[in-house]
Amino acid sequence: MxxxxxxxxxxxxxxxxxxxxxxxxxxxRHRSFMIGFSVILLLTLAAVLAPLISPVDPSAMRVRxxxxxxxxxxxxxxxxxGRDVFTRVLYGARVSLFVGIAVCVISGLCSAIIGxxxxxxxxxxxxxxxxxxxLMSFPAIxxxxxxxxxxxxxxxxxxxxxxxxxxxxxxxxxxxxxxTVREMDFVHAAQVSGASSLRIVTWHILPNCLSxxxxxxxxxxxxxxxxxxxxxxxxxxxxxxxxxWGNIIAEGRxxxxxxxxxxxxxxxxxxxxxxxxxxxxxxxxxxxDPRLKGGE
Amino acid sequence: MIMPLLSVRNLTVQFRVDSGxxxxxxxxxxxxxxxxCVGIVGESGSGKSVTALSILRLHQRATTRIPSGTxxxxxxxxxxxxxxxxxxxxxSEIAMIFQDPxxxxxxxxxxxxxxxxxxxxxxxLTGVAARKRVVELLGLVRxxxxxxxxxxxxxxLSGGMRQRVMxxxxxACKPRLLIADEPTTALDVTIQAQxxxxxxxxxxxxxxxxxxxxxxxxxxAEFAQSVIVMYAGRVVEEAPVAQLFRRPVHPYTVGLIAAxxxxxxxxxxxATIAGRIPGPQEIIVGCRxxxxxxxxxxxxxxxxxxxxxxxxxxxxxxPPRILVLGERHG
Numbered sequence: 001m002x003x004x005x006x007x008x009x010x011x012x013x014x015x016x017x018x019x020x021x022x023x024x025x026x027x028x029r030h031r032s033f034m035i036g037f038s039v040i041l042l043l044t045l046a047a048v049l050a051p052l053i054s055p056v057d058p059s060a061m062r063v064r065x066x067x068x069x070x071x072x073x074x075x076x077x078x079x080x081x082g083r084d085v086f087t088r089v090l091y092g093a094r095v096s097l098f099v100g101i102a103v104c105v106i107s108g109l110c111s112a113i114i115g116x117x118x119x120x121x122x123x124x125x126x127x128x129x130x131x132x133x134x135l136m137s138f139p140a141i142x143x144x145x146x147x148x149x150x151x152x153x154x155x156x157x158x159x160x161x162x163x164x165x166x167x168x169x170x171x172x173x174x175x176x177x178x179x180t181v182r183e184m185d186f187v188h189a190a191q192v193s194g195a196s197s198l199r200i201v202t203w204h205i206l207p208n209c210l211s212x213x214x215x216x217x218x219x220x221x222x223x224x225x226x227x228x229x230x231x232x233x234x235x236x237x238x239x240x241x242x243x244x245w246g247n248i249i250a251e252g253r254x255x256x257x258x259x260x261x262x263x264x265x266x267x268x269x270x271x272x273x274x275x276x277x278x279x280x281x282x283x284x285x286x287x288x289d290p291r292l293k294g295g296e
Numbered sequence: 297m298i299m300p301l302l303s304v305r306n307l308t309v310q311f312r313v314d315s316g317x318x319x320x321x322x323x324x325x326x327x328x329x330x331x332x333c334v335g336i337v338g339e340s341g342s343g344k345s346v347t348a349l350s351i352l353r354l355h356q357r358a359t360t361r362i363p364s365g366t367x368x369x370x371x372x373x374x375x376x377x378x379x380x381x382x383x384x385x386x387x388s389e390i391a392m393i394f395q396d397p398x399x400x401x402x403x404x405x406x407x408x409x410x411x412x413x414x415x416x417x418x419x420x421l422t423g424v425a426a427r428k429r430v431v432e433l434l435g436l437v438r439x440x441x442x443x444x445x446x447x448x449x450x451x452x453l454s455g456g457m458r459q460r461v462m463x464x465x466x467x468a469c470k471p472r473l474l475i476a477d478e479p480t481t482a483l484d485v486t487i488q489a490q491x492x493x494x495x496x497x498x499x500x501x502x503x504x505x506x507x508x509x510x511x512x513x514x515x516x517a518e519f520a521q522s523v524i525v526m527y528a529g530r531v532v533e534e535a536p537v538a539q540l541f542r543r544p545v546h547p548y549t550v551g552l553i554a555a556x557x558x559x560x561x562x563x564x565x566x567a568t569i570a571g572r573i574p575g576p577q578e579i580i581v582g583c584r585x586x587x588x589x590x591x592x593x594x595x596x597x598x599x600x601x602x603x604x605x606x607x608x609x610x611x612x613x614x615p616p617r618i619l620v621l622g623e624r625h626g
Contacts, residue, residue, distance in 0.1 A: 122358065185400040186410075191354055193414040193465060194387035203413070207404045 027287060036279030043273055047093035054087040059241040067259045077261035079252060088243040089266050095155065095244035096225050097273065103162045103224035108217045110167050115174025116201055116209070119182060129175070132168040140165040141227055148236040158237045162224050173216050177209035211285045218281030222274030229270075245270050299371065300327040301505050302351065302390075302473055307365030309343075309350050311576075317361065318576040320346045322529040324365075325603075328473060333499060333506045335520030335537070337513060337552070339573050343529040344509045348475045352390060353382050369473075388418040391466035395478035397458035401450035407434070408446035411465050418469045433464040436501075437494060456487035460494070467498060474499075475507045480515060492519055513556050517541060522609070525549050528574050528584040531603065535610035545612040545621060547589050583614070591617065 027033050046053065062082035070077045076085035118128040135143060144161040151157030181187065182205055190200050229246020231237030233253075238244045240251065245266040252262030309321040321343040328334050336344045349355055351367055353374060367374040369390065374382070386392075394400050402410060411433060412426040421429055427446070434442035437460040450458060459479065466474055476495065480488040496519065499506050510516055516523055516537070523540045525533040525548065533546040544550045551569040571588035574580055580587065582597040589596065593616050604618050605611045612618060 185394050185396055186402040188354065189392075189394060189400045189462065189465070190402075190413070192352060192386055192392040193468075194383045194385070194417050195413065196383060199413075199417075203405075204402050208402070 027283070030283045030286070032279040033283030033287075036276040036283065039272055039276035040280065043093055043097060043269070043276075046090050047097055050087070050090035050094065054084065054090055056084050056087045058087045058091040058243050059083065067255070069259075070261050076265040077259065079248075079259065079262045080255055085248070085262055085265055088248050089245065089269055092243040092245045092248055092266060093269065095238055095242065096228065096246065096270070099155065099159055099162070099228045099244070100221045100225045100273070100277075102159045103166065104217045104221045106159070107163045107166045107170055107220060108213060110163065111170025111174050112206065112209070112213060114167070115171045115213075116178050116206055118171065118175045119178030120197070120201055120205070125175075128171070132171050135164070136168040136172075140223075141230055144227060144231060145234060145236060148231050153236055153239050155238060158228055158231055161231070162227055165227070166220050166223065170213060170216060170220070173212050174209050177212050178205050181205050181208045215281050215285055218277045221277045222270070225270055225273065300329045301332075301370060302328040302507075303366075303368045304347070304351070305366045305368070307347065307350060307367065308363050309346050309355070310361050310363060312359040312361075313577065315577075320529055320576050321350065324526070324529075324531050326524050326531065326534070328505050328507055330472075331499075331503055331505055333508065333519060333521045335516035335523045336507065336509045336526060337511065337516050337523060338526035339511060341528075341573055341576070342526040344511075344526055345477050347526075348392065348477055348507065348509055351475065352386055352392060353377075384418070387414050387471070388469040389471055390473045390475065391469070391471040392475040392477065393459070393462045393466050393479050396482050397455050397462055398482070400462050401458055403450055406447050406449055407453075407461050411446075411461070411468055414465055414468045429468070430464075433468055434461070436467070436498070437461070437464045439464075455483055456491065459483060459487075459491055463491075463494065463498070467502060467504075470502055471504060473505045473507065475509070477509045478511070479508070481510070481512070488515070495519070513552060525552070528580075529576060530584060530613065532585065532614070533610075533612040534603075535606075535612075539607075539610050543610075545606050545610065545617055546585075546614045547591050547617065548585050549612075551588075 027037075050058075060083060062078075065074075065078050065082035066080055068074050068078040068082075074084055074086065076089060079085055079088070114128060114132075118125045138146075140162075144158075144165040147161035147164055148157050151160060187200060187204050190204050195203070225245060228237055228244060229249055232239075232244055232247035233250030238247060240247060248266040249263050249270075252259065252266075256263055304324060304326045307321055307324045308319060310317040310319050324343070324347055326334065326336075326347075336347070338344050346355075350362065351369075351374065362375060365375070369385070372381075374385070377385070401407075405413075408427065408430045411430045412421065415421040415426045415429055430446055431442045434445060439445050439457060439460050445453075445457075450461070453461065463479075474495075479495065480491050483491060492515065495506065495508075498504070506519075508516065508519055520537050522534070522536050524531055525540075525546065527548050533540070533544070533549045535545075540549065541553060544553055548569070551567075554567045555569065557566055569588055574584060574587070582595075582599055583589070583592075583601050586592045586596040596616065601613045601615050603611050603613050604615060606618055606621065
């Protein structure tokens with residue numbers, strides 16, 4: 001499945017860009033992009049195809065099979081209720097990846113819009129940034145905890161809570177970048193040639209602020225998965241028995257000394273996802289910076 | 297009398313500082329006729345660029361005010377026009393190029409993207425038509441291999457090339473007035489000469505007026521027809537270029553011309569004007585140049601001098617010198 005997908009992509013890019021000008025072709029040549037992309041693709045496929053890969057019910061408890069170490073029967077062992085950890089990690093990928101991606105995308109969009117507004121409309125700047133300072137003065141996890149508790153334990157409220165918690169940092173990053181960019185001569189040059197403010201913001205300022213935000217968002221993805229785990233552990237996030245990488249770890253924590261495998265494998269999954277997203281983010285940062293584009 | 301293309305009358309521009317408002321440009325009047333090339337010369341902080349930016353109304357509205365003066369372009373008072381009218385004028389009627397070509401181009405857009413932006417804005421050109429015009433413009437500013445260069449990002453061009461791209465952007469919509477704010481200052485001397493030559497040719501070809509701002513008298517002498525000398529926010533002398541160099545009137549102009557290095561001189565040090573330009577916050581009641589002036593008289597310190605005609609086309613803001621010169625000639 002994976003091979004077929006990549007193979008056809010590669011062929012398509014060769015046809016589309018024989019001269020090496022295409023972004024796609026450059027991406028395919030970029031090693032860290034390819035590693036990151038493959039791992040994320042694998043994890044996503046694992047999440048989507050979970051019922052096919054492991055036909056066991058992730059919530060099925062078998063008390064007699066508690067704490068079985070990893071073996072050929074239970075690839076990742078079993079937990080304190082005798083549930084198959086491998087199956088739970090597969091199903092957990094659905095929730096964790098979805099929460100991570102949703103938080104990344106929504107908080108990224110909001111940060112970009114709010115940040116640029118703050119930088120561009122100086123009258124709103126004070127109000128916006130004080131609000132962000134107020135939000136930032138709470139630890140992100142505490143803020144998310146409060147919001148998630150108020151909204152009730154659902155996936156959607158976890159996403160909303162984490163989005164709100166991570167927006168202030170993103171806004172600061174975009175605003176700082178936009179403030180630098182808006183003073184640059186090419187923005188003046190655009191004004192001189194009669195461009196409207198909206199055009200200047202979308203065409204000149206925003207694209208020049210995206211690299212730092214993108215890098216920041218790859219971290220946010222990892223943070224969001226971990227924070228989701230914490231929220232689930234504290235009882236305001238995803239409720240058991242639904243598996244997420246976070247609450248598998250949370251549940252396994254009490255038995256860490258006897259059954260290390262319960263925590264280890266979802267932990268590896270989180271690290272893998274976070275690492276590959278960092279690689280992706282780095283690669284995208286390179287791609288978006290025209291100075292680093294290779295050329296003939 | 298024929299109306300000039302651009303006429304600035306008694307323009308005063310002030311900036312907000314902590315303690316109130318300081319005057320950056322004080323009572324400046326100047327005319328740019330159709331096809332004229334006017335040079336504005338002065339030290340840093342003399343108000344040259346502020347004057348230019350005021351013409352296009354490009355100051356921060358919150359921190360700038362223009363308490364008096366009019367800027368008339370083809371009968372329109374630019375200071376009273378609506379924002380949308382100003383946007384139409386910028387780029388299509390009056391264009392501007394800046395000092396630093398390294399930062400004047402957006403690093404994430406290709407050359408073609410940036411030039412066609414202006415074309416789209418003012419002439420509605422898109423797609424193939426815009427592309428064709430971009431290549432044409434790049435050829436016009438003498439960029440070799442224009443078809444391929446169009447798809448380059450700015451970082452792949454040298455400073456001189458970037459300035460050519462800036463000029464291509466500025467002339468894209470055939471403006472009638474080009475304001476060039478120190479266009480060659482950041483370039484080395486050979487490139488400087490090439491850019492000036494390009495500007496000179498384009499001016500003839502497109503029949504546009506040019507307002508050239510520079511602190512380099514050499515550039516002004518080579519390029520301008522008439523010169524305006526500014527000092528500390530005020531115009532101190534105005535003259536046709538030959539006249540200015542042959543017979544400078546204001547002691548500041550005399551000092552400036554004396555400070556130009558001469559190839560045939562064996563003086564061990566370059567001539568300088570003693571002292572420094574006063575900051576806009578310093579209050580000087582009389583002539584602003586009086587603290588540095590070798591010919592200063594008591595009355596110079598009492599009241600601000602007025603612009604007075606000296607001879608045909610030349611006027612200066614220094615009554616004592618004009619009196620002396622007049623006696624010598626009479």
